[in-house]
Amino acid sequence: MKTVHPLPDAASVVPVRQPLISVDKLTVDMPLGRSGSSVRIVDGVDFTIGVGERVALVGESGSGKSLTARALMRLDRLAKLSGRVDFDGTDLLKLSDRDMGKLRGSSIAMVFQDPMSFLDPLMTIGDQVAETLRIRGVGKAEARNRALAVLDELGVDRAAERLDAYPHEFSGGMRQRVVLAMALVGEPRLLIADEPTTALDVRVQDQVLDLLDDVSTRRGLAVLFITHDLGVVAGFAERVMVMYSGRIVEDGEVASVFAKPSHPYTQGLIKAVPRIDQDLNTLYAIPGAPPPPLARPSGCPFHPRCDQRFGRCGVDLPALQPVGMSRVACHLLDGKGA
Numbered sequence: 001m002k003t004v005h006p007l008p009d010a011a012s013v014v015p016v017r018q019p020l021i022s023v024d025k026l027t028v029d030m031p032l033g034r035s036g037s038s039v040r041i042v043d044g045v046d047f048t049i050g051v052g053e054r055v056a057l058v059g060e061s062g063s064g065k066s067l068t069a070r071a072l073m074r075l076d077r078l079a080k081l082s083g084r085v086d087f088d089g090t091d092l093l094k095l096s097d098r099d100m101g102k103l104r105g106s107s108i109a110m111v112f113q114d115p116m117s118f119l120d121p122l123m124t125i126g127d128q129v130a131e132t133l134r135i136r137g138v139g140k141a142e143a144r145n146r147a148l149a150v151l152d153e154l155g156v157d158r159a160a161e162r163l164d165a166y167p168h169e170f171s172g173g174m175r176q177r178v179v180l181a182m183a184l185v186g187e188p189r190l191l192i193a194d195e196p197t198t199a200l201d202v203r204v205q206d207q208v209l210d211l212l213d214d215v216s217t218r219r220g221l222a223v224l225f226i227t228h229d230l231g232v233v234a235g236f237a238e239r240v241m242v243m244y245s246g247r248i249v250e251d252g253e254v255a256s257v258f259a260k261p262s263h264p265y266t267q268g269l270i271k272a273v274p275r276i277d278q279d280l281n282t283l284y285a286i287p288g289a290p291p292p293p294l295a296r297p298s299g300c301p302f303h304p305r306c307d308q309r310f311g312r313c314g315v316d317l318p319a320l321q322p323v324g325m326s327r328v329a330c331h332l333l334d335g336k337g338a
């Protein structure tokens, strides 16, 4: 059974920070084969991540969370993006491909779920970590020294000896540290981590999360952590954004969202996190599955699965509204009589 991390108490919630990245009405449309038409996967997403803030983006597979993150770095060449993504005062969606390329790795970096698919099996670890710097014109010796320093910082045993080792000589957890080193060697200010612990066993998963926690605190690094598993969010993130069918449906401080989730989908996700003392026969799963983007239901896209739906839910799309320090998209906020 997975580890369920202890929740932060409300007093440990961080104050509002200076914005690092602000996303405004971001949409992502993907082409449908060669038909010339497209399908909207991300549908008008707004959020801000503060300097040094750790934010989790959570949702089931197909919710649009990974495509949202990839859109921030403009990684999908076929995706049509609209809206604004302000990073340090620059709209990333308006940057030339060349300038965007320079920014990747230096200001914003990303790590993915499967380190093996990211690492070149024929290149030494040292060369792969140093490559980000070499591309930016850093000399060979300095790039190697900085690669060594970051591998050391990330707890790779005998890093100096292992600079000349190959990926297959490392365990899964150590490979994820190497991929993290590749992302961090350029000293980014925002790290996007897309399900970085999903392929790891629970013990190694905890080690990687602790490591991310340390590095983020020490470097003042903002992290956007993408996961389908609310259980890992509690111990790591300060804020959580819940995504469903291409939209954010709840956004708030982790402690308050876990203590009192407002959106029925968030309530279901929290109920589905297994507890250490739970009888396996009582495990909960939200009934049904998220709709495919081409067949979104009318009104609230969650309504076919929602046990609290009422009259207008199948007709009107709920807007994301402020509720105290959080934001929630659900008609229940207006009362069932509305």
Ligand code: SF4
Residues within 6 Å of the ligand: 263, 264, 265, 300, 301, 302, 303, 304, 306, 307, 308, 309, 310, 313, 318, 329, 330, 331, 332
């Ligand atoms: S708007 Fe209606 S269907 Fe959607 S989550 Fe709220 S209660 Fe459920």
